[in-house]
Amino acid sequence: EQMDFAEGLTSWLVPNPDRVSLFRFFSEFEEVPAELKTRSSSNPIPIKESMFPPSDLDLEQLRFCLRVLPHKINEGGCFFAIFSKESHRESSVDDWQTVALAPKVSAAKWSRKLEPLAWDEEGWQQVSEFFGIHRVDGVLAKESGYYNKAIRSLRLLTPEAAEILFTARPAVYTSGLQVVTAGVGLFEPLSSSSNFLRECPCRWRPSLEGVDLLAEMCQKRVLDISLQGIRSLLETKTLARGALAESLGLEPGGLILTYSLSLKPANGGPEGEDKGPGAQGAVLNVPCILTHTEVQLMCDERRCKALNLSLDLALGKP
Numbered sequence: 001e002q003m004d005f006a007e008g009l010t011s012w013l014v015p016n017p018d019r020v021s022l023f024r025f026f027s028e029f030e031e032v033p034a035e036l037k038t039r040s041s042s043n044p045i046p047i048k049e050s051m052f053p054p055s056d057l058d059l060e061q062l063r064f065c066l067r068v069l070p071h072k073i074n075e076g077g078c079f080f081a082i083f084s085k086e087s088h089r090e091s092s093v094d095d096w097q098t099v100a101l102a103p104k105v106s107a108a109k110w111s112r113k114l115e116p117l118a119w120d121e122e123g124w125q126q127v128s129e130f131f132g133i134h135r136v137d138g139v140l141a142k143e144s145g146y147y148n149k150a151i152r153s154l155r156l157l158t159p160e161a162a163e164i165l166f167t168a169r170p171a172v173y174t175s176g177l178q179v180v181t182a183g184v185g186l187f188e189p190l191s192s193s194s195n196f197l198r199e200c201p202c203r204w205r206p207s208l209e210g211v212d213l214l215a216e217m218c219q220k221r222v223l224d225i226s227l228q229g230i231r232s233l234l235e236t237k238t239l240a241r242g243a244l245a246e247s248l249g250l251e252p253g254g255l256i257l258t259y260s261l262s263l264k265p266a267n268g269g270p271e272g273e274d275k276g277p278g279a280q281g282a283v284l285n286v287p288c289i290l291t292h293t294e295v296q297l298m299c300d301e302r303r304c305k306a307l308n309l310s311l312d313l314a315l316g317k318p
Contacts, residue, residue: 008065011053017045024313028052112181114165117142117154123204127154127187130202130253132219141165141183153207157183185209187254190289197252197291205254206287208299215256215285223247225257230284231311233257234304237297247290255290258283261311284310 013025029049039046117140139162141155185207261282287298
């Protein structure tokens with residue numbers, strides 16, 4: 001099968017290595033702050049000058065490089081190696097060595113069991129009706145533990161991944177290569193402990209992993225939030241239900257809040273001003289749970305920090 005190549009680049013940006021800034025990139029080595037150029041406990045991946053386009057080379061020569069794009073060749077990943085033969089001699093038995101096999105790792109600790117999820121299954125019908133999902137671009141799957149039959153998440157796979165998992169590989173999990181995870185997590189179950197939202201008609205909430213996909217797929221329970229509202233939610237992880245007028249008529253359960261961040265004003269106003277829903281620019285989506293009194297944010301501290309920093313950078317704040 002022929003590989004799908006792309007020509008080499010002559011220019012590129014280097015992202016901030018803190019893995020938190022979503023919109024911060026450097027175009028030249030001179031732009032990089034001194035503290036990001038050296039390795040430290042707070043900066044384990046320093047930025048090197050070699051990461052930028054070389055200045056001592058005809059950049060047009062870089063176009064002769066070949067870039068392999070895994071998503072274009074229907075593969076999860078690949079690599080190429082160039083071998084240079086420096087001499088020739090006949091092989092002998094001394095060239096071969098016997099290598100002891102590594103001890104077997106228990107599959108039960110890390111592996112997950114993935115099974116197809118039919119659209120008409122009771123669990124998915126509950127989710128699709130509650131969130132207004134009428135179609136998905138992919139194959140649905142349910143994930144459980146290796147031995148524990150409780151479903152941990154509802155996931156979305158590409159048709160190619162589903163073919164490998166459900167058709168090409170054995171249905172019975174045997175020794176050998178085990179699946180840690182696959183696809184994108186869409187929903188996770190609400191806590192089954194105590195009586196948390198026991199009257200909720202749908203026992204599933206949006207997953208942080210797939211919230212951006214769900215914001216496009218769901219016709220229900222996706223609400224717009226203001227800049228002030230998203231700031232408050234990221235800071236305290238809760239928001240009074242009264243602050244979201246549209247939520248007053250909704251039943252308790254999973255919820256997605258979305259804020260349209262204006263990076264390019266549509267009406268000629270000041271760049272960075274809060275235009276509200278529908279403005280041109282980036283969109284921030286966050287998974288939440290709606291209770292009778294408040295909205296609870298389902299994000300960890302790192303994600304909250306990343307979103308807050310993204311807002312600052314996009315709004316032009318230092």
